[in-house]
Amino acid sequence: MTENKKLKILYVASEVSPFAKTGGLADVAGSLPRSFAQMGHDIRVVMPRYKFISCRFETIHDFPVMISGRKEAAIIREHHIELDSEGRRTLPVYFVDNYQYFDRNNLYCYFDEVERFAFFCRAVLEMLPRIGFQPDIIHCNDWQTGPIPVLLKEQYSKNAFYRNTATLFTVHNLYYQGNYPKDCLRLLGLSDKYYHPERLEFFGDISFLKAGLVYSDVINTVSRTYATEIQTPEYGERMEGLLRKRSEDLYGIVNGIDYDEFDPARDSLLAQNYDSNSVELKRNNKYALQRAMKLPVGDRPLLGLVSRLVDQKGLDLLADIYDRLMADDIQVVVLGSGDNYYESFFKNMALRHPDKTAVHIGFNAPLAQQLYAGADMFLMPSRFEPCGLGQLISLRYGAIPIVRATGGLADTITNYDPGTHNGNGFVFRNYRSEELLTAVQAAIDVYRGSPELWIGLVRKAMTEDFSWSASALEYIRLYHIALIKRLHNRSNTV
Incomplete structure (x- = not known):
């Protein structure tokens, strides 16, 4: 596969600007996919539909998702972000809705956090054949999406629809890990064999972040220095051993910002516009x-x-x-x-x-x-x-x-x-x-x-x-590396 090939990319995040934001993840998730779209790739974004998200959307699917042995409804709603003033190019955004899990005033810090995002991860995978989108790469971000690589590899890859899909897992902050008691494996439909140091077990719990680190084809974090730092005890948040083990699959790509959004020459919020010449x-x-x-x-x-x-x-x-x-x-x-x-x-x-x-x-x-x-x-x-x-x-x-x-x-x-x-x-x-x-x-x-x-x-x-132009190209290169690793790993699977 050549790096000039246009890719089909699913970008998965728990928050995306301008729809929902608590930190830098939302800014990245709101701007990096735009760069991919402008490069001509078929990029789709998916996130939970929180109660306060009120943009105009179309309900396109409604299907059951198995969670902890019972069925929960996943409602898929679609919105389009216009990428040019004429509306000729758009970026599809899918919202996974469920009234029990996401009809709440805030994004995080609820008693059933593990169940909410276990449901979200499975709903994302279940959504793909229903919307007719077969991605080359699923780009997962932070612990809330960590189960996607393990579910894809251990369960869904048995289905031909998912077999060629690779995963990239981005760590925006290693401090936030999504660690929960062992019995939460049942939420993902995973047996006790995954409660193992080489899999999801993490100091007596299971870790959604570790699931992403262990099972994704490629890992990256959001700067080169941080990718090195997190392989040390000082910054590794007890994950440094695993990260050193996967060091050949670990990359650092510095974030960018949207230079159209952040432009002092045109920023309507400023009392005085200016540029480098004024x-x-x-x-x-x-x-x-x-x-x-x-x-x-x-x-x-x-x-x-x-x-x-x-x-x-x-x-x-x-x-x-x-x-x-x-x-x-x-x-x-x-x-x-x-x-x-x-x-x-x-x-x-x-x-x-x-x-x-x-x-x-x-x-x-x-x-x-x-x-x-x-x-x-x-x-x-x-x-x-x-x-x-x-x-x-x-x-x-x-x-x-x-x-x-x-x-x-x-x-x-x-x-x-x-x-x-x-x-x-x-x-x-x-x-x-x-x-x-x-x-x-x-x-x-x-x-x-x-x-x-x-x-x-x-x-x-x-x-x-520090716009996204250079960093977006580095991500495309990582996507191709992930696809090669996925192909290699699949050919070695008995």
């Missing part, structure tokens, strides 16, 4: 952000943070140096939600420093865009970061990233050298608050001391290309 106009967005967040308006350095407020994001480092930051004439704007501790911390900082700190708890997409456009610098001091999208968006909007060199941050941000003008951000390596403070101070020093250098750095950041 970066001086960016300050008008800072003034607008300061007014919106009730901060004093002026040209002092403004640091932005758009994040889940959790330990992973390095917020303990930021908390440790916060009082010293506030001793300087700077401002910090925080947007996010998460742990009560960090929500309370930032709200308290806003009360203590009302002229220097502004906080919005929760997610607000328009405010996020305005923050990227208004901030001079963007904070991502993560303890670990599989890829990160925030630093890519901030580059696009000319907010210079201040990051720790881990995962995708290490792959996309290099430390700025004022002497050579090399680099696109400010980077620290060791997980220490003093190193974060040094990086922040280095950024502020360039901002204040060398305005011309700063403008040049902003212009350089905005002209870097």
Whole structure:
């Protein structure tokens, strides 16, 4: 099979922007398939239909799915995303609906989570012959889709319809694993023989994530550095042994962003549009952000943070140096939600420093865009970061990233050298608050001391290309590798 062949791809995810989103997975699932479609591949997306999804769709199928020895109805609804203004090219999106499992206000964190996504995975496979779509590749994402490779290989491949279909399993964050008690095997129709260290057993439980890692033809994660890091005890979340065992099948591809969606020259949410040739106009967005967040308006350095407020994001480092930051004439704007501790911390900082700190708890997409456009610098001091999208968006909007060199941050941000003008951000390596403070101070020093250098750095950041074009081609290459492995494994099956 040549890499020029147009493929039939099923892209499976538990959340897809703009329909449902809790994090970066939805952004990737909402933009990467568009790139495949624009390349001419036959790409379809499938996700659960949560209660709040209200787009226009057509109900196309209704069939029973066996789950734990009983039948549950799977209702398939179809929607089309227009890829051009004339509507001549569209991306099909299928929603798997079931009132018992998905007619709820939120995506996750329910008592029957394992049953919900066991049903979803089987419904996806059962759907394919009914819609007449026989994919070359099923691209699975994160633990919620982990059972698909094991079900396909151990049950469905006996049917000629599924025999030639390969699987790619993408790990967006190894921390989230979908680990459940042994008796949950029955939800998947799998016997106790799968409760084995070489299969789904994982420290006394079964793991949906491990199912994907063991049974998929190819594995990838969302940056090259993270693919290496997760093979070590520090980052491997107890999966490092399995990942080392499958290291020849493990790849890293850095995420991209949709440059049509994130475009400061055309973004209708901004107070002032600008591009790399008019970066001086960016300050008008800072003034607008300061007014919106009730901060004093002026040209002092403004640091932005758009994040889940959790330990992973390095917020303990930021908390440790916060009082010293506030001793300087700077401002910090925080947007996010998460742990009560960090929500309370930032709200308290806003009360203590009302002229220097502004906080919005929760997610607000328009405010996020305005923050990227208004901030001079963007904070991502993560303890670990599989890829990160925030630093890519901030580059696009000319907010210079201040990051720790881990995962995708290490792959996309290099430390700025004022002497050579090399680099696109400010980077620290060791997980220490003093190193974060040094990086922040280095950024502020360039901002204040060398305005011309700063403008040049902003212009350089905005002209870097982290769109999906290159990464989409790497995924197509992985799909072909998966198909070759599938063919090889099938020919070796007795």
